[in-house]
């Protein structure tokens with residue numbers, strides 16, 4: 001039976017709600033491994049089972065999204081950028097890192113992940129498309145079968161259903177919009193290549209040639225682009241590709257990207273997903 005206090009009463013140390021396939025979750029997991037020395041309890045929220053939409057999680061994060069960091073019984077931080085800002089020491093959060101992280105946060109990631117640009121891609125993404133389209137129905141069923149939900153919670157569900165049924169579904173269902181989103185991604189990567197070209201070899205980090213929180217936010221984006229079978233967008237940019245190879249050597253990378261790659265299952269050196 002759902003209880004609003006099920007989780008919050010139990011929170012004694014930091015707890016991260018995440019999913020291994022979520023790029024924003026991976027950003028925060030990398031930041032925790034690189035910049036936080038205490039243990040954090042990880043809770044997997046399986047998006048393929050719509051666990052993020054369940055009332056217990058909606059109570060923790062009304063936007064029903066991961067990553068979500070529970071710091072204490074009264075402090076919950078949502079949004080990957082806010083979580084990273086909370087974890088990384090002030091001197092590690094430079095203006096350059098902020099600029100890079102904001103650019104990354106603005107990338108149209110769900111459109112390229114769930115959307116398709118042509119029929120063959122739509123065929124490959126059938127599962128993702130179904131998963132996405134099921135979400136409003138799942139939320140409506142939760143509303144129907146949980147009469148004890150508070151008015152606030154009901155409102156959260158209603159807002160989320162509206163967002164799904166309008167702009168989100170429209171954007172991922174229009175190949176022209178998705179194509180445009182890929183164009184935006186490549187423009188960002190071209191800009192990135194220019195930035196990296198100003199650094200000296202070997203490329204150790206995307207900001208001032210040293211590893212930083214900006215790398216933690218960029219790594220999962222590149223992994224996602226590769227998993228969407230657009231590896232050429234990375235490998236054709238020599239500096240970016242060099243950076244990517246360097247990042248894969250890190251312990252944090254190996255820990256976060258520990259699942260077998262679905263795109264290249266036979267390549268033991270591939271960690272994209």
Ligand SMILES: N[C@@H](CCC(=O)N[C@@H](CS)C(=O)NCC(=O)O)C(=O)O
Pocket residue numbers: 021022023024025047052064065066067078079080081105135
């Ligand atoms: N702006 C958010 C985006 C988080 C986000 O899009 N999370 C996705 C997973 S990658 C999610 O929880 N999706 C579930 C849903 O929207 O129902 C952040 O930076 O944390």
